[in-house]
Amino acid sequence: MSSSQFESLEKTLGTYVPEGELSEVRRILYGKELKSLELPQAAVDSASERDFELKGYVFEAAQEQLRAARVVRVGLIQNKIVLPTDAPVLDQITALHKRVADMVEVAAMCGVNIICFQEAWTMPFAFCTREREPWTEFAESAEEGYTTRFCQELAKKHNMVVVSPILERDEIHGGTLWNTAVVVSNSGKVLGKTRKNHIPRVGDFNESSYYMEGNTGHRVFQTQFGKIAVNICYGRHHPLNWFMYGLNGAEIIFNPSATVGALSEPMWSIEARNAAIANHCFTCAINRVGTEHFKNEFTSGDGKKAHRDFGHFYGSSYVAAPDGSRSPGLSRTQDGLLVTELDLNLNRQIADKWNFKMTGRFDMYAEEIAEAVQHEFQPNIIKE
Numbered sequence: 001m002s003s004s005q006f007e008s009l010e011k012t013l014g015t016y017v018p019e020g021e022l023s024e025v026r027r028i029l030y031g032k033e034l035k036s037l038e039l040p041q042a043a044v045d046s047a048s049e050r051d052f053e054l055k056g057y058v059f060e061a062a063q064e065q066l067r068a069a070r071v072v073r074v075g076l077i078q079n080k081i082v083l084p085t086d087a088p089v090l091d092q093i094t095a096l097h098k099r100v101a102d103m104v105e106v107a108a109m110c111g112v113n114i115i116c117f118q119e120a121w122t123m124p125f126a127f128c129t130r131e132r133e134p135w136t137e138f139a140e141s142a143e144e145g146y147t148t149r150f151c152q153e154l155a156k157k158h159n160m161v162v163v164s165p166i167l168e169r170d171e172i173h174g175g176t177l178w179n180t181a182v183v184v185s186n187s188g189k190v191l192g193k194t195r196k197n198h199i200p201r202v203g204d205f206n207e208s209s210y211y212m213e214g215n216t217g218h219r220v221f222q223t224q225f226g227k228i229a230v231n232i233c234y235g236r237h238h239p240l241n242w243f244m245y246g247l248n249g250a251e252i253i254f255n256p257s258a259t260v261g262a263l264s265e266p267m268w269s270i271e272a273r274n275a276a277i278a279n280h281c282f283t284c285a286i287n288r289v290g291t292e293h294f295k296n297e298f299t300s301g302d303g304k305k306a307h308r309d310f311g312h313f314y315g316s317s318y319v320a321a322p323d324g325s326r327s328p329g330l331s332r333t334q335d336g337l338l339v340t341e342l343d344l345n346l347n348r349q350i351a352d353k354w355n356f357k358m359t360g361r362f363d364m365y366a367e368e369i370a371e372a373v374q375h376e377f378q379p380n381i382i383k384e
């Protein structure tokens with residue numbers, strides 16, 4: 001079986017691990033067992049008619065005496081591109097809008113309050129090609145582009161916060177491109193945007209040919225449903241990037257991504273989960289799915305033959321909690337919607353238990369990092 005056909009780790013464990021041992025295997029791998037979220041039959045039917053996977057889980061917290069539970073439903077969408085990569089640009093965008101609108105409708109049936117799409121969701125992940133045309137034509141204004149307007153309609157219609165990661169064209173600053181997530185409030189207003197802080201220079205991720213490291217810092221967006229932040233894709237390899245969103249008070253950090261199995265799959269299940277633990281917050285890892293083919297061949301600078309695809313985007317989107325538990329992932333091969341119900345009180349409960357924010361030596365790190373970035377820095381190594 002090829003990697004692009006292997007459906008999911010969960011399915012394989014369920015098929016081959018003896019019944020009596022499965023819950024112990026799951027506890028060790030995934031933490032405390034999560035309850036399944038009961039989803040309306042209409043939503044289940046609709047997902048099946050529209051040919052995408054629908055899964056739901058609940059992350060519970062202990063009941064407190066002085067604070068009511070802070071329950072929020074979060075939806076993650078992973079999807080394949082709809083049209084071939086050489087179809088007209090606007091047709092590709094419109095087809096993706098339609099596909100995602102259908103999935104958002106099901107999310108609304110499931111009572112989702114905040115939804116997040118995958119990185120650069122309106123386009124193929126074409127940065128591998130290093131070609132400018134037609135890919136730069138997918139870039140849009142974060143404030144007024146048709147994708148943002150489309151998300152504003154969705155947000156108003158479904159009373160949902162929409163996190164929309166796009167390729168941004170910033171007309172005010174010379175038409176420059178950015179990898180940006182637009183956060184649309186459930187009122188329909190654009191709450192703001194945040195840009196990808198770390199641009200990969202690995203494998204076929206040739207994004208540095210298109211845009212620079214983001215300049216929006218570590219913004220946290222106060223929404224009606226909680227404080228959220230967006231750490232776009234490659235930023236997940238940088239623990240300090242997660243940390244800074246946590247420092248600004250993020251309760252849920254989304255990680256919309258586009259990554260392929262040959263490169264990052266063994267890291268995928270660890271990084272966002274570790275960030276949830278280390279920062280006493282929820283994290284939501286979303287990856288696109290499928291294999292995207294391009295008209296022109298490109299090389300990877302590794303001596304191998306030129307090729308026309310990036311490899312398999314393995315989906316596997318999941319949610320992780322501050323107590324180290326995580327949801328099962330969505331499929332590696334299929335479009336999907338993951339709905340999770342989170343009680344945000346869990347963040348403080350776990351912070352009070354483990355005290356990572358209290359025991360972190362931030363002043364000491366800050367001082368040492370400030371020294372380490374100086375030209376004349378000498379590593380603190382004691383020698384005989």
Ligand SMILES: NC(=O)NCCC(=O)O
Pocket residue numbers: 119200202205232233234235257258259260263264
């Ligand atoms: N989109 C993106 O930043 N991908 C980089 C590869 C990875 O982080 O796995």
